[in-house]
Amino acid sequence: MQTRFEGRVWTFGDDISTDHIIAGKYLGTTDPKVFAEHAFEAVDPTWARNVRSGDMIVAGANFGCGSSREQAPVALKTLGITAILATSFARIFFRNAINLGFPVIECAGLRAGVKSGDMIELDLASGDVRVPSGMMLKFTPLPPNVLEILEAGGLVPKLKKELQTKTMG
Amino acid sequence: MAMFIARPAPVHPPISMTGQTMSEKILARASHAESVRPGQIVDGDVDLLYMHEMLALALLPFNEIGTMKVWDPEKIVVTLDHWVPPPTPEIAKMHQSIRDFCRKQGIRRFHDVGDHGIVHQLIAERGYAHPWDLVIGSDSHTNMVGAVGAFAAGIGATDTAAVMAKGQLWLRVPETMQVDIRGTLSERTSAKDVILKVIGTTGDDAARYAAVEFTGPTVKAFPMNERFVLCNMTTEMGAKVGMIAADQLTKEYLAHTGHRFEPIRSDEDATFVKTFTFDVEGMGPQVACPSNPANLKPVEEVEGTKIDVAFLGSCTNARIEDLRIAAELLRGEKVAPGVRFQITPASQIIYRQALREGLVEVFMDAGATFTSSTCGPCFGGHMGTLAGDEVCISSTNRNYPGRMGSPTAQVYLASPWTVTASAIHGEITDPRKA
Numbered sequence: 090m091q092t093r094f095e096g097r098v099w100t101f102g103d104d105i106s107t108d109h110i111i112a113g114k115y116l117g118t119t120d121p122k123v124f125a126e127h128a129f130e131a132v133d134p135t136w137a138r139n140v141r142s143g144d145m146i147v148a149g150a151n152f153g154c155g156s157s158r159e160q161a162p163v164a165l166k167t168l169g170i171t172a173i174l175a176t177s178f179a180r181i182f183f184r185n186a187i188n189l190g191f192p193v194i195e196c197a198g199l200r201a202g203v204k205s206g207d208m209i210e211l212d213l214a215s216g217d218v219r220v221p222s223g224m225m226l227k228f229t230p231l232p233p234n235v236l237e238i239l240e241a242g243g244l245v246p247k248l249k250k251e252l253q254t255k256t257m258g
Numbered sequence: 259m260a261m262f263i264a265r266p267a268p269v270h271p272p273i274s275m276t277g278q279t280m281s282e283k284i285l286a287r288a289s290h291a292e293s294v295r296p297g298q299i300v301d302g303d304v305d306l307l308y309m310h311e312m313l314a315l316a317l318l319p320f321n322e323i324g325t326m327k328v329w330d331p332e333k334i335v336v337t338l339d340h341w342v343p344p345p346t347p348e349i350a351k352m353h354q355s356i357r358d359f360c361r362k363q364g365i366r367r368f369h370d371v372g373d374h375g376i377v378h379q380l381i382a383e384r385g386y387a388h389p390w391d392l393v394i395g396s397d398s399h400t401n402m403v404g405a406v407g408a409f410a411a412g413i414g415a416t417d418t419a420a421v422m423a424k425g426q427l428w429l430r431v432p433e434t435m436q437v438d439i440r441g442t443l444s445e446r447t448s449a450k451d452v453i454l455k456v457i458g459t460t461g462d463d464a465a466r467y468a469a470v471e472f473t474g475p476t477v478k479a480f481p482m483n484e485r486f487v488l489c490n491m492t493t494e495m496g497a498k499v500g501m502i503a504a505d506q507l508t509k510e511y512l513a514h515t516g517h518r519f520e521p522i523r524s525d526e527d528a529t530f531v532k533t534f535t536f537d538v539e540g541m542g543p544q545v546a547c548p549s550n551p552a553n554l555k556p557v558e559e560v561e562g563t564k565i566d567v568a569f570l571g572s573c574t575n576a577r578i579e580d581l582r583i584a585a586e587l588l589r590g591e592k593v594a595p596g597v598r599f600q601i602t603p604a605s606q607i608i609y610r611q612a613l614r615e616g617l618v619e620v621f622m623d624a625g626a627t628f629t630s631s632t633c634g635p636c637f638g639g640h641m642g643t644l645a646g647d648e649v650c651i652s653s654t655n656r657n658y659p660g661r662m663g664s665p666t667a668q669v670y671l672a673s674p675w676t677v678t679a680s681a682i683h684g685e686i687t688d689p690r691k692a
Contacts, residue, residue, distance in 0.1 A: 155656055
């Protein structure tokens with residue numbers, strides 16, 4: 090899997106809920122393009138149009154709180170967001186993102202050091218983030234079982250592989 | 259063709275009965291261990307998986323995993339609740355795909371439109387969850403079911419697909435946070451006011467990844483419907499599960515199932531990562547103001563705020579006891595001119611009970627709207643959404659921007675008492691004065 094990412098940052102504050110990320114009125118479909126198109130509409134209706142593939146999100150505490158809707162990480166991943174770095178994540182959002190093979194990284198202190206439009210570099214293998222001032226920040230390493238899912242590209246590819254191994258064996 | 263081989267019941271080692279919290283005991287049992295410790299990752303055997311329309315989203319990953327069959331159709335419950343009845347052709351089709359899947363997979367406990375309910379309420383009232391169960395639900399408010407002494411956690415679509423395929427889920431054993439509540443509440447003050455107070459005091463992520471266990475004489479004295487409210491909104495504290503020891507009341511609540519009742523509680527010497535003690539003696543109604551469930555004010559500080567909409571519904575507060583409160587206040591009264599008051603029961607069973615008791619007539623005489631059971635208005639999906647700048651007082655659980663419709667709508671969260679009193683007066687009202 091890709092472990093190094095360089096990209097432009099979008100910053101958000103604390104307690105960004107799944108209602109902020111994708112509103113309930115857009116959930117009546119299974120089409121990820123719909124979720125992507127309306128991502129963060131309640132915060133900034135132009136946001137989804139301005140996001141470029143390769144961008145990253147840097148947020149405060151409790152990112153993704155609220156609903157279990159997996160459409161929230163799906164929306165952001167579909168737009169080409171490569172990783173989300175936050176002070177902390179709400180638990181279901183965290184699981185959902187990892188299950189989609191979408192890196193979500195807890196990095197205390199990062200939010201205060203960057204602003205929207207900054208370029209940052211993320212190295213999942215070495216466990217650090219480089220901010221524009223040149224400063225390197227260490228992030229909290231992911232637990233081994235979570236890393237395994239991420240490295241497989243998500244939970245579905247991981248389970249598929251396990252199932253195949255079992256059948257072959 | 260798939261082979262069905264009856265598997266012997268797993269042999270569980272005896273669960274250690276010292277030094278463990280309820281959630282640790284349940285995860286030990288589910289992972290065939292004598293004991294587990296917070297921070298440990300375990301693979302838990304799921305006793306009950308329940309789903310709503312998220313099943314439609316889980317079909318794609320489930321089909322991709324490739325097991326073809328669910329691990330055990332007898333351990334799965336499905337209902338439709340978010341969009342009932344379906345408001346668009348696309349959603350009607352989504353419901354069809356769920357119906358077809360349940361039929362093909364032999365999922366007998368599929369509660370279709372007509373027999374539906376908000377899934378957490380349906381699970382509770384039909385007695386599908388029991389003490390000691392590892393319960394996994396495809397919705398964030400699965401925490402509610404922990405009020406029967408189960409470990410009940412919410413997950414998303416891909417995890418749901420994985421559980422359908424394997425019957426197992428990896429879980430990090432959570433630390434347990436104790437919330438001890440003592441004291442007698444003021445009149446017309448309820449568990450909703452207590453949980454709003456807890457969230458407002460500790461913050462909307464105070465229990466992130468943790469299990470919250472409610473203890474104390476106030477909790478012990480709460481009937482089951484109020485215990486459900488407490489556990490339900492541990493989600494708004496960031497908790498993985500909310501739990502209450504299973505006691506005599508729990509036993510009576512589940513007696514109709516005929517299922518053997520095994521009480522559960524945390525050991526005397528269990529370790530809590532933190533204990534919050536709340537003395538609620540004389541505490542009155544509380545309100546969570548826009549736009550965060552932790553933005554708490556006592557009702558006195560927001561009294562007089564003009565409202566456009568009052569909503570009594572959702573898995574949090576739309577049980578028969580909540581509807582009786584609404585009827586008690588509405589009898590002989592009218593909803594304020596210019597205000598729409600919508601009452602949406604949490605299940606068809608509650609709907610029928612409300613009819614039997616004559617509550618529906620009281621609602622209609624007062625000028626309120628009574629609808630079929632659905633999650634619709636609570637998440638801004640359909641059947642009663644808010645326009646820009648509208649002010650709503652609601653018995654639901656979240657008020658983040660855009661939650662119930664337009665991002666500029668203002669949502670105040672409160673108890674059924676406060677919601678109904680406010681509907682009558684057209685402004686936020688202390689129900690003790692109504």
